[in-house]
Structures are given as structure tokens and as C-alpha cells.
Amino acid sequence: MEKVFFEIVNAVEEAKKQGPLVGSWTNFVTIEFVANVQLATGGRAAMCFLPDETGPLAAISGATYINMGTLQPIAAESLPLAAKAAVELNKPWVLDPVAAGLGDTRNSIIKELKKYPPAIIRGNASEIISLANLWGLVSAKGNVEGVDSTDSVEAAASAAAELAEFTKGTVAVSGEADLIINSEKAYRITGGSEMLKSITGAGCSLGGLMAVYAAVTDPFTAALAASLAFKYASESAQKNTAGTASFRTAFIDNLSLPDTEALVEYAKKHLKETNL
Amino acid sequence: MEKVFFEIVNAVEEAKKQGPLVGSWTNFVTIEFVANVQLATGGRAAMCFLPDETGPLAAISGATYINMGTLQPIAAESLPLAAKAAVELNKPWVLDPVAAGLGDTRNSIIKELKKYPPAIIRGNASEIISLANLWGLVSAKGNVEGVDSTDSVEAAASAAAELAEFTKGTVAVSGEADLIINSEKAYRITGGSEMLKSITGAGCSLGGLMAVYAAVTDPFTAALAASLAFKYASESAQKNTAGTASFRTAFIDNLSLPDTEALVEYAKKHLKETNL
Amino acid sequence: MEKVFFEIVNAVEEAKKQGPLVGSWTNFVTIEFVANVQLATGGRAAMCFLPDETGPLAAISGATYINMGTLQPIAAESLPLAAKAAVELNKPWVLDPVAAGLGDTRNSIIKELKKYPPAIIRGNASEIISLANLWGLVSAKGNVEGVDSTDSVEAAASAAAELAEFTKGTVAVSGEADLIINSEKAYRITGGSEMLKSITGAGCSLGGLMAVYAAVTDPFTAALAASLAFKYASESAQKNTAGTASFRTAFIDNLSLPDTEALVEYAKKHLKETNL
Numbered sequence: 001m002e003k004v005f006f007e008i009v010n011a012v013e014e015a016k017k018q019g020p021l022v023g024s025w026t027n028f029v030t031i032e033f034v035a036n037v038q039l040a041t042g043g044r045a046a047m048c049f050l051p052d053e054t055g056p057l058a059a060i061s062g063a064t065y066i067n068m069g070t071l072q073p074i075a076a077e078s079l080p081l082a083a084k085a086a087v088e089l090n091k092p093w094v095l096d097p098v099a100a101g102l103g104d105t106r107n108s109i110i111k112e113l114k115k116y117p118p119a120i121i122r123g124n125a126s127e128i129i130s131l132a133n134l135w136g137l138v139s140a141k142g143n144v145e146g147v148d149s150t151d152s153v154e155a156a157a158s159a160a161a162e163l164a165e166f167t168k169g170t171v172a173v174s175g176e177a178d179l180i181i182n183s184e185k186a187y188r189i190t191g192g193s194e195m196l197k198s199i200t201g202a203g204c205s206l207g208g209l210m211a212v213y214a215a216v217t218d219p220f221t222a223a224l225a226a227s228l229a230f231k232y233a234s235e236s237a238q239k240n241t242a243g244t245a246s247f248r249t250a251f252i253d254n255l256s257l258p259d260t261e262a263l264v265e266y267a268k269k270h271l272k273e274t275n276l
Numbered sequence: 277m278e279k280v281f282f283e284i285v286n287a288v289e290e291a292k293k294q295g296p297l298v299g300s301w302t303n304f305v306t307i308e309f310v311a312n313v314q315l316a317t318g319g320r321a322a323m324c325f326l327p328d329e330t331g332p333l334a335a336i337s338g339a340t341y342i343n344m345g346t347l348q349p350i351a352a353e354s355l356p357l358a359a360k361a362a363v364e365l366n367k368p369w370v371l372d373p374v375a376a377g378l379g380d381t382r383n384s385i386i387k388e389l390k391k392y393p394p395a396i397i398r399g400n401a402s403e404i405i406s407l408a409n410l411w412g413l414v415s416a417k418g419n420v421e422g423v424d425s426t427d428s429v430e431a432a433a434s435a436a437a438e439l440a441e442f443t444k445g446t447v448a449v450s451g452e453a454d455l456i457i458n459s460e461k462a463y464r465i466t467g468g469s470e471m472l473k474s475i476t477g478a479g480c481s482l483g484g485l486m487a488v489y490a491a492v493t494d495p496f497t498a499a500l501a502a503s504l505a506f507k508y509a510s511e512s513a514q515k516n517t518a519g520t521a522s523f524r525t526a527f528i529d530n531l532s533l534p535d536t537e538a539l540v541e542y543a544k545k546h547l548k549e550t551n552l
Numbered sequence: 553m554e555k556v557f558f559e560i561v562n563a564v565e566e567a568k569k570q571g572p573l574v575g576s577w578t579n580f581v582t583i584e585f586v587a588n589v590q591l592a593t594g595g596r597a598a599m600c601f602l603p604d605e606t607g608p609l610a611a612i613s614g615a616t617y618i619n620m621g622t623l624q625p626i627a628a629e630s631l632p633l634a635a636k637a638a639v640e641l642n643k644p645w646v647l648d649p650v651a652a653g654l655g656d657t658r659n660s661i662i663k664e665l666k667k668y669p670p671a672i673i674r675g676n677a678s679e680i681i682s683l684a685n686l687w688g689l690v691s692a693k694g695n696v697e698g699v700d701s702t703d704s705v706e707a708a709a710s711a712a713a714e715l716a717e718f719t720k721g722t723v724a725v726s727g728e729a730d731l732i733i734n735s736e737k738a739y740r741i742t743g744g745s746e747m748l749k750s751i752t753g754a755g756c757s758l759g760g761l762m763a764v765y766a767a768v769t770d771p772f773t774a775a776l777a778a779s780l781a782f783k784y785a786s787e788s789a790q791k792n793t794a795g796t797a798s799f800r801t802a803f804i805d806n807l808s809l810p811d812t813e814a815l816v817e818y819a820k821k822h823l824k825e826t827n828l
Contacts, residue, residue, distance in 0.1 A: 049622055308584060519809055
């Protein structure tokens with residue numbers, strides 16, 4: 001078995017075995033979905049919002065997930081403290097720059113987070129471009145429309161590369177084919193179900209799962225494993241369901257019952273190293 | 277086919293085709309349910325809470341949904357900005373005056389929103405009466421008990437008419453039979469499942485769906501289409517499910533797979549024009 | 553039938569019959585789940601967060617549920633007002649001291665709530681120990697890890713007894729076997745499904761259900777009935793489901809369709825009075 005497949009399977013299995021605690025600040029729309037995906041895949045989920053708690057939670061967590069959707073005013077205080085604690089303790093944290101560019105408060109918090117480079121950045125193409133712009137790494141602005149991307153993954157490739165270079169970390173651009181990149185290598189993952197767009201929280205829970213895996217393996221493998229698991233679980237779910245709520249149930253069920261052999265077969269077809 | 281049926285079917289189909297973005301401020305209890313109903317029916321959902329974001333989100337949205345449940349202090353700033361942006365840009369917004377009358381903070385925000393008349397008001401009977409009272413249009417107070425109505429749809433009919441007159445918009449009173457009214461016409465929609473009372477968010481997601489349809493058709497048709505779709509999807513769901521969680525899943529599934537022919541047949545039985 | 557079984561069945565049936573309103577302040581992760589469990593079991597659910605609403609909501613509710621997860625700054629004002637209103641009106645309230653001990657803000661709110669003794673305290677072992685410590689009743693500190701307990705129910709027994717003594721109320725420690733105790737008696741409830749750990753909100757919704765039953769019976773019976781219903785519904789759900797999301801659906805379905813005869817049979821096997 002190719003080394004990358006082995007590492008992915010290992011991440012999926014170790015999460016189930018170790019049950020890592022992952023602390024999250026995440027948006028109110030999909031917070032339960034994120035927690036349920038983290039729990040389904042073996043992680044333990046805890047969320048908090050108070051400025052005197054995000055740091056302590058990051059300190060006891062194996063990894064931290066920060067999702068910028070539905071920000072509250074207190075985020076300006078709480079989020080940098082979580083990121084700071086993670087970085088100072090050498091623990092990975094995952095940034096999901098939801099709706100980057102939408103407003104000044106959001107943008108100034110995002111800029112502040114630049115001081116504490118995340119191990120993984122995950123977003124749609126527009127968010128990745130916007131983040132790279134806000135951090136002064138590119139001059140293009142992403143066309144964020146609410147939480148939706150109007151840019152293609154391809155269009156975000158150079159912004160992703162700049163972010164990976166700056167953070168010395170991994171950047172995952174979600175789309176029809178996901179792009180996972182760090183300063184040394186890049187993979188594309190095809191497949192997955194279109195129905196993920198018909199339920200809320202697919203992106204958020206993908207980021208949340210990356211944090212679970214980042215607690216048990218290196219960030220690049222964590223991002224690969226989570227993206228692949230999502231593509232596979234969603235494609236399988238779509239085969240057996242028609243309505244969007246049944247699809248959502250089947251999707252989480254699939255994540256909770258990983259068939260690692262089937263996952264490797266799926267990876268052989270859908271995971272490809274790529275040049276940038 | 278009667279014109280109203282044609283318009284309803286058109287709304288349901290156009291939402292699926294156009295995928296309109298709907299920005300929402302909505303309560304934390306049912307925020308995911310609202311988003312999932314909006315996505316299931318073709319809309320794209322985005323939620324935000326910061327004062328410097330509700331206006332910009334309204335500006336890029338086809339319609340805006342404001343639900344007053346579980347208010348936070350920041351609502352006093354953020355909500356009027358969303359409503360103002362929508363009105364100034366001539367975009368429809370939907371007001372769901374959850375728990376109108378419960379407390380002074382809530383009531384003063386509701387009064388402030390009077391400056392920016394919504395295209396659609398949707399509530400239960402008690403909320404509609406309370407809203408009309410808070411806006412100085414009637415003297416009766418609704419008997420809001422938490423989020424539940426203790427008044428009948430009938431009792432709210434004149435308050436609904438006053439509100440429709442004042443806003444030059446549509447008012448939808450939800451209950452055993454929904455009442456949809458503007459200054460020119462009124463319809464009643466019967467049917468639907470009692471089980472909607474056993475899951476949280478039926479009213480909220482109905483308001484959220486009206487916003488999706490309001491982005492692709494006129495407000496009156498949007499309210500009719502959403503109410504009818506809810507009655508039909510819930511009645512169908514109840515036929516095949518016994519437990520409340522399975523019902524919830526089947527309900528969203530039905531909304532995501534609209535059978536417009538069956539919807540028209542259902543409308544012929546359950547949708548009636550009425551005099552007031 | 554033993555008296556305790558009769559009282560439990562009575563609570564389950566009265567909740568369905570009376571439909572008591574329960575006001576809750578609860579965390580954002582599981583707020584919808586809590587509401588759906590309350591509705592599935594016959595209660596009516598309402599949540600609010602503003603300081604001028606928590607008291608009024610408690611006043612119109614049959615019982616109040618306060619869950620300390622994902623606190624916001626406003627909690628310092630709002631939570632004592634809810635508890636105060638409930639106590640002054642002689643209405644039961646249920647405290648779920650999630651993550652007690654995590655941070656100073658949280659801990660100072662918890663200390664403030666000591667002034668208004670709850671009718672029921674429900675938590676995992678670590679939370680119960682931490683709460684007893686924060687209230688100056690024991691000197692041990694619970695090992696709260698995010699929201700998870702690293703202490704055994706056994707280790708929390710004396711802290712639970714001290715809390716029951718202080719509040720003149722009921723304390724429920726959740727774990728492999730639940731411990732329900734007041735100053736006069738104690739029961740253990742075995743059984744239930746391990747899969748409850750793989751979905752978020754099992755503890756929160758258990759607390760929320762205790763509040764529903766506390767509105768129709770005495771606090772001790774309410775805690776027993778809710779714990780037993782959870783053990784039974786989860787064990788039944790696990791028999792027919794493999795994935796975590798299907799389990800969640802079946803679990804709520806089971807709660808919504810109580811088979812009281814089967815519940816009594818289950819109680820005979822799993823509910824035992826115990827000495828402390």
C-alpha cells in the first residue's frame with residue numbers, strides 16, 4: 001500500500017482509538033453538526049466562547065478548531081487567545097475563515113490571527129483568496145457571497161500556496177475537487193456528493209474533522225484523511241438516499257462506521273498528487 | 277390550472293433553479309433547521325449577527341429573514357440595520373416576531389423595526405396580535421406563552437389585517453389553518469400534520485422558507501407557497517413515520533423532493549380564498 | 553407494581569397529557585436537541601438569554617432548566633435572575649453545571665447560583681465534584697476535561713450527597729450507572745447504550761427532560777423517570793441502528809413513543825435502591 005494511504009488509514013483508526021479532545025469555537029448554525037461529526041469519528045468535542053476559557057480549552061485539547069461563521073462581539077477577545085494558546089503549546093489549530101471579507105470586525109479579527117499561524121487552513125476558494133488578501137499575501141479579493149464561494153478551486157491555488165508558505169502549514173481548498181497543499185506537496189481529491197451543498201455545515205464539519213485528525217497525526221495527513229473521508233462518506237450516502245435529511249443521516253452514519261479497506265480503494269481512484 | 281396554483285408551482289421551481297441567497301438573523305434553537313430547510317428547497321443560507329454585517333448581508337441577499345427568538349443584546353444594533361438595508365434596496369424581508377411581548381428589550385427592538393416595514397410577517401396568532409399591539413395598530417395583547425400561542429388564528433385575523441394594511445405587505449398567521457392575507461385578498465390553508473408541534477422550529481423554518489420564495493416571486497405568493505409546501509410535506513411525512521425524529525427527517529426530505537403535481541392536487545383541496 | 557415504578561410511569565404520562573412549558577437557558581451546541589427531546593416527551597420548550605426575559609420565562613414555566621455550557625458574557629446577569637425567579641415562585645429548576653471549574657467567569661456564576669438552590673442538579677461525576685467544591689461543600693476538585701468526566705460516578709457519591717443535603721433537593725450523577733440521590737434515599741440505574749457518548753447532547757437533553765418531568769411530579773421522581781427513560785430509549789435504539797446519526801434518530805423516536813409497560817419491565821431489571 002502506498003505510504004499516503006497507510007497514513008490516512010492510520011489517522012482514521014487512531015482517532016477512533018485515542019478519542020482526542022478537540023476544543024472548538026464554531027458558528028451557531030452548524031455547531032451541533034460539527035460536534036456530531038467529531039464524535040462520530042472518534043473525537044471528543046467541547047466548545048466555549050468566553051475569553052477566559054478559549055485558551056484553557058486549547059491547552060487541554062489535542063487540537064483546536066476555529067470557525068469564523070456567525071461571529072459575536074466577544075470573538076475579538078476570545079479567538080486570538082485560543083490561537084495563541086495553541087501555538088505557544090505547540091498544538092495544531094485549524095482555521096476556517098468563513099465569510100472572510102464580509103465586514104470590518106471580522107476582517108480585523110482575521111488579521112489579528114495572522115500572529116498565530118494555524119497548522120491547517122480550510123475554506124472554499126473565495127475564503128482562501130480573501131484570507132490571503134487580508135493577510136497581505138496576494139492582492140486579489142475573493143468573491144465571498146455570504147458563505148458561498150463564487151471562485152473556483154483553481155483560482156485559489158496560488159493564494160493557497162502563499163498561505164501554505166507563510167504558515168509553514170497545510171491549506172485545504174474545498175470544492176468539486178479538493179486541493180490540499182503545503183510548501184512541499186499538493187494533492188487533489190475528486191469525487192464526493194453534490195448533495196453536501198444541500199445540507200448546512202459540510203465545510204464546517206470538514207474543518208472540525210481535520211482538527212480531530214490533527215490531534216493524532218501530522219496536519220497534512222489530517223487534511224487529506226478528512227477530505228477523503230468526506231468524499232467517500234458523502235458519495236456512499238447519496239447512493240442510498242434521495243432526500244436531503246436522509247442523506248445527512250446516512251453521511252454521518254458512514255463517517256461513524258469507517259470501512260478502511262473501502263476507503264483505500266476509494267483513495268486509489270480519487271486521490272492524486274499534483275504539481276502546482 | 278388556476279392562476280394561484282401556477283404561481284405557487286412557479287415559486288417552488290424557480291427557487292430550485294435560481295438558488296437565491298437568503299441572509300438570516302435567527303434564533304439559536306432552530307438555526308440549523310432553518311438553514312437546512314432553506315437549502316433543501318433550493319435556497320442558499322447565510323446567517324450573521326454583527327452590526328457591521330447584517331446590512332451588507334441583506335444587500336447581497338435576494339431576501340432577508342429576521343426571527344426574534346433567543347435575542348442577544350447586540351440585536352438592538354444589528355436587526356434594524358438589516359431591515360433598513362433591505363427596505364432601502366427594495367428587497368423583501370420577512371419578520372418572525374417570536375415571543376413578541378415577552379420583555380422590554382425585545383419589545384423596543386420590535387418597535388424600532390416598525391420603521392422598516394417587512395414584505396412578509398409570519399407568526400402564530402398570539403405573536404401577530406402582540407406585534408400589532410406593539411406597533412400601536414390594535415389595543416389587544418396576544419397571550420404569548422414562551423414561544424407558544426394561546427390565541428386562535430381567528431382571534432388574530434383583524435390584527436393581521438391591520439398589519440397588512442400598515443406594511444402594504446403580506447401577513448401569515450400560522451395555526452391549524454394558516455391565514456395568508458394582504459390588503460386585497462386572503463386565503464386559508466388547511467391540512468398539515470399535528471406532529472409539527474412535536475419538533476422545534478416548524479414556525480421558524482416556515483418563515484425562513486417564505487424568505488427563499490420571496491427572493492423569486494411576490495411576497496403573497498411566497499407566503500402561500502411556503503405554507504402550502506409545509507402542510508403537504510408534513511402531512512406526507514406523518515403517513516410514513518411514528519417517532520418525532522423520523523418525522524423531522526421525512527419532512528425535510530419531502531421539502532427537498534417537491535412533487536409539484538401532487539402539490540397542486542393538495543392545493544385544490546386545502547387552499548381556499550376567503551373573505552375577511 | 554412497586555410504588556416507585558408507578559410514580560415514574562405517572563410522570564411520563566402526565567408530561568404527555570399536560571404539556572408543561574419549560575423555559576431553558578442552555579448551550580448552543582445541543583440547544584435544538586434539548587428542545588426536541590423536551591417536545592418529544594410532551595413538554596413545550598422555550599429558550600431565552602436576555603436579562604429581562606429569563607425571570608419572566610421562569611415565571612410562566614412549570615420548571616426551568618439551566619445548562620452552563622458555552623456561556624456568553626450576559627450569563628452573569630441572566631442566569632441568577634432565572635434561578636431567583638424560580639425559587640421565589642416555588643418552582644423547580646434544574647442545574648446542569650457543564651464544565652464547572654473551567655474558567656473564572658463560569659465559576660463565579662456558579663457560585664452566585666448557590667443562593668438559589670436548584671431542585672435537581674444533574675451532571676457527570678467530574679462536574680458534580682467541581683460544583684460541590686465551588687460551593688464549598690467538599691475540598692476535592694473534579695477533573696473536568698472540556699465537557700467530559702474523568703472521574704467515576706462512585707468517586708462523586710459523597711459530593712452528590714453533600715449537594716443533596718445542602719439543596720434539600722435531588723442530585724443525579726450520570727455515568728455507566730446513574731446515581732440519583734436526595735437526603736433520604738438513593739437509586740442506581742444501570743443499562744443504556746454506550747452510543748450516547750457518540751452523539752452530542754445526551755447529558756444536556758437528560759437534564760432538559762428532568763425539567764419537563766419536574767413540572768409534573770416531585771424532583772426525585774422526575775430525575776428517576778428521565779434517567780430511566782434515557783437508558784431504555786438508548787438501549788432500544790442501539791439494537792436497531794449501527795451509525796451514530798441513525799441511533800440519534802431512533803433514540804428520540806423511542807422517547808416520543810413511550811411504551812410504559814416495557815419501561816416498567818426495564819425498571820425492574822435496572823433500577824435499584826442503594827445505600828450510601
